[in-house]
Amino acid sequence: MISVQNISKHYGPVKAVDGVSFEVAEGETVALLGTSGCGKTTTLKMINRLIEPTAGELFIDGKNVKDQPAELLRRSIGYVLQNTGLFPHYTIEENIGVVPSLLKWDKQKTRQRTLELLEKLHLPQDVLKQYPSQLSGGQQQRVGLARALVADAPVLLMDEPFGALDNITRTKIQEEFKQLDELKRKTIIMVTHDVQEAFTLADRICLMHKGKIVQIGTPQQLLFHPAIDFVKQFLEGQRLQLELASVKVTDLWDNFSDQPGEDAESETADITIWEAFRLFTNGRTSVTFSRANERKKIDFSALMLAFQQYQEQQTA
């Protein structure tokens, strides 16, 4: 869907982005991760031509982005900014309606679509007549998302979309974000410097350093098969948490001893271990997981043992 081919952006001697290439498949979510100043934002902005690359080519759906006027290109790409970038002089309704009005939608259609998004994003209808300054940070961010989604652009670019929120609100919105079916169909590139966020939300992670890509791969690949030491060091501080958040119960399936579960109720094995932990609350000692037709009944210590074995296998 998106093909980035050897793009660079130089500001005089500063190589903000230096020969970066990657592909993003349709419907995939890729996170651009890295320390401050490594070129994430610059890379992202070259995709919708807010920044013109010094060298290299960019294709969306096989078409070079330079083949159409930047304005038209941008109307087909959703964009979410860190500090929302909502127009302070527009009501929420008008803010969401900016792209539809550029696309000359009729009022009825815009209105309908706006209401639909409000509902999906858990925003009350009264916000429509309000101005951004009257909303909380979390609500503003949701409106920012609604504005990017309203025209149903197939591609969504996000620059630290949750960066300005407090921890609790961020986790909540990230959670909703994952659940949003609207997003599941979209090809998403998001910039973040929050490792946790990248691991939670992205299918693949593109780790950058000093304008170059260090490694691009799934969370597990980065965790267990780091390309160079830098990757390992980068993830070291939060390794356990990241592993728990990225390894799934299905990944451990073969490490469980065969104890066919007999409970009537079973849980899907397609959840992370972190999520599985939550099932063991309220005095539950064992949980029956199901994968395809198989069922296995597992207690907490069996889960931890299997996870330990998995870690050893991966790094071996």
Add this chain to the structure above:
Amino acid sequence: MNQQQTLWQFMQQQSDKLLTQTLEHIGLTFISLLLAIAVGVPLGIFISRRRSFAGSILGVAGVLQTIPSIALLGFMIPMLGIGAKPAIAALLIYALLPVIRNTYTGITGVDPSIKEAAQAMGMSKSDILRKVELPLAMPVILAGIRTAAVINVGVATLASFIAAGGLGEFIFGGISLNNSNMILAGAIPAALLAILFDVSLARVQKLNVKKLAAASKALVVIFILLAGFYLAPAAYGSKLLAGFTPEFMGRQDGDLGLKEKYGLKIRTLVISDAVMYKAAYQKRLDVISGYSTDGRLKAFNLVTLQDDRAIFPPYYAAPLVSDNALKKFPLLEQTLNLLSGHINDSVMTELNYRTDYLHETPEKVARDFLVKEGLFRPSRQGNDGTVRIGSKIFGEQYILAEMYRMLIEGNTNYAVSTKTGLGGTKICFDALTNNQIDFYPEYTGTGLLVMLQPDQQTLNSLGSNRDKTYNYVKSEFYEKYRLHWLKPIGFNNSYALMMRQQQAAALHIKTISDLKRFLDNK
């Protein structure tokens, strides 16, 4: 003239003029403001795009604004003549800086992430300007327009110097006539206008962004309507165009008398005497109100029209001396009287011409004249007390003061100090009565109309009779103020209507009555 007249009575009596002047004032302010917006806002936008030009453009606008207003008006005359055009251009220049600067600051001050969001959503550059940058910058831009409006209300008072009308006509007329009611009748409305515009624009500025967009559009319409006031036709048309000073306009022995006694109907502009003569010479004006001994009369080839119905009282110059001084300096009176009879109108005009137009120093002109007349004696360097001479702030008075100095120093043992340039009549007179000076040259007509202000009946009885006026003023001054009028010097520096020599000859106009006949002849 009635001293007891209140401001309110004055305003009622002059309500026609007051209304016209106020409308002209508003019109001038807003025409120039509109132009400043039309020029300044695009320039501000331009430099917010090309920041490298910002310094130089703001710099030029800043320098223009520091030019003193009178000087700026002066510069405009050779290029744009007199009247509305140069006044509007000058006002435009003053209004430009705040408009450009605030547009620039307003636009560059818009949060970059908002601009980026607009861009990222696919808005075109002009969309971003119209829908994002300008609306968000509007409060700042309005603040600039507000500043410009207030500046313009102030500067527009000076428009009356170059015949562009406005409340300055009352203000400056009042100052030269020493008529506080007239000053206030101009100054108060001007101040009120400034406050009104300031407060209402401040209101608009504080509206929320949504209403602001509508309000800004409404403002433009309102500004255009207000600007239209200026075009409201005021005077009647006529074959010739007159330019009178604000002072002349307000005097019984000026425009009022011309209307009353001659029934003169001429299209009239109000203009400062600094540019009036030249404007007549350049054929921008046909008839002007001048002083009969003004040097420019000669310089610009103008002739005075005969005052055949005697509305201009005689303005014979004579030294006005305090009683003290005559007692303290026994030789003073006879010394000052030495000059009497030596200077007639055309001699004085010639002398004025040499200082005002050839830029010779008053001292040289005075000395040359005394030498020629055989009155000059070298200074005796005496130290028998110091005589203090005062003078008003124009060339003729400087020359007379110099002559008196030389006469006193040459004929007596008194020393002399001169306090020249004591502003107008009022200042000289006050200096004399408060014993700051010993004498100064004054004119009988001024003494009569400005100081004594007798009733109409007395005025009628004096008419334009030179001796009657002199005697009346002399005795009244002694009675009221203990001041002495010495012998008249000889020349009569009265008001006069003037025309270009050539035109007057061609139209056979010699007297004011001729002028009226010509104008009435359709």
